[in-house]
Amino acid sequence: xxxxxxxxxxxxxxxxxxxxxxxxxxxxxxxxxxxxxxxxxxxxxxxxxxxxxxxxxxxxxxxxxxxxxxxxxxxxxxxxxxxxxxxxxxxxxxxxxxxxxxxxxxxxxxxxxxxxxxxxxxxxxxxxxxxxxxxxxxxxxxxxxxxxxxxxxxxx
Numbered sequence: 001x002x003x004x005x006x007x008x009x010x011x012x013x014x015x016x017x018x019x020x021x022x023x024x025x026x027x028x029x030x031x032x033x034x035x036x037x038x039x040x041x042x043x044x045x046x047x048x049x050x051x052x053x054x055x056x057x058x059x060x061x062x063x064x065x066x067x068x069x070x071x072x073x074x075x076x077x078x079x080x081x082x083x084x085x086x087x088x089x090x091x092x093x094x095x096x097x098x099x100x101x102x103x104x105x106x107x108x109x110x111x112x113x114x115x116x117x118x119x120x121x122x123x124x125x126x127x128x129x130x131x132x133x134x135x136x137x138x139x140x141x142x143x144x145x146x147x148x149x150x151x152x153x154x155x156x
């Protein structure tokens with residue numbers, strides 16, 4: 001996505017979310033088939049429901065129409081990031097300590113590029129993830145600079 005579209009939408013949606021005590025998780029702007037989609041993912045500590053998404057969608061749609069930062073036609077979707085929420089910022093990772101996460105890295109860490117387990121800590125720019133291997137716990141230390149993607153993971 002163009003950085004300009006992301007920044008424009010972020011600038012427009014942030015005051016709306018602050019007013020409703022919601023948080024911006026991510027913005028996507030992509031073409032699927034012949035149509036463009038602008039997706040705005042929102043959350044809060046207590047979660048979001050359909051009413052929250054509707055309020056944000058209505059207000060954001062009005063402001064996007066008024067400011068018109070996107071040239072082509074697109075469909076606007078506002079939703080929750082779901083149970084496997086992406087962890088985009090350091091603050092997201094800090095909030096995820098104690099939870100089950102899935103992390104992919106740019107380079108292998110102890111021979112692995114995809115690690116899933118409990119995020120034990122995030123200190124000094126290092127994620128410590130505990131992975132249960134049969135009857136023992138293996139700990140991975142991943143420098144934040146090596147994290148390609150991170151998300152919460154659902155455990156079954």
